[in-house]
Amino acid sequence: MSMSEAAAAMLLLLGCLFYLAGTVGLLRFPDVHARLHALTKADNVGLMLVCAALALLSGSLRVAALLGLIWLLGLLAATVSAHLIARHARRHPEAHR
């Protein structure tokens, strides 16, 4: 196993750990806002680490750029959705205890 493969394996495992943290937060935290907090941040760090690992493995600049673009768009999607859902939950507390 070469140096870059070892680094990619480390990044991949670390990314899976962050995904696990996000899922555990989604299942265990008490209300909508806490769950949003756990899910969106942890999952996007996980996505970044997985993207970095795959970019290292692919060894191609084009693929690495595409993975970076996917990660940035994922960040954008998560932040926009998280803010919209949190605002919706705050404005309609009757539906969200």
Add this chain to the structure above:
Amino acid sequence: MNALLTGAALFLLINLVAGLVRVLKGPTRADRMLAALLFGSTTVAVLLILAELQGMAALRDVALLFVLLAAILGVAFVGLPEAHPEDPE
């Protein structure tokens, strides 16, 4: 390396299935939307891993499309008409 990639993809799929528990339990529509957010980010990671594993570059484009649709999902949820009745408990 391939075994590790396969393991990671399987692990992320198990995460997805665990997220379904939140869809079942609710209790509100916003909670169910959170599971949809989880699906957005996790499915993208699974697709990217499969693209590397099987050498299918097209799956990366699928992931790109998926992440774009995930951005629209939250907006669509908030844009639901207010008169829409809350789902039965």
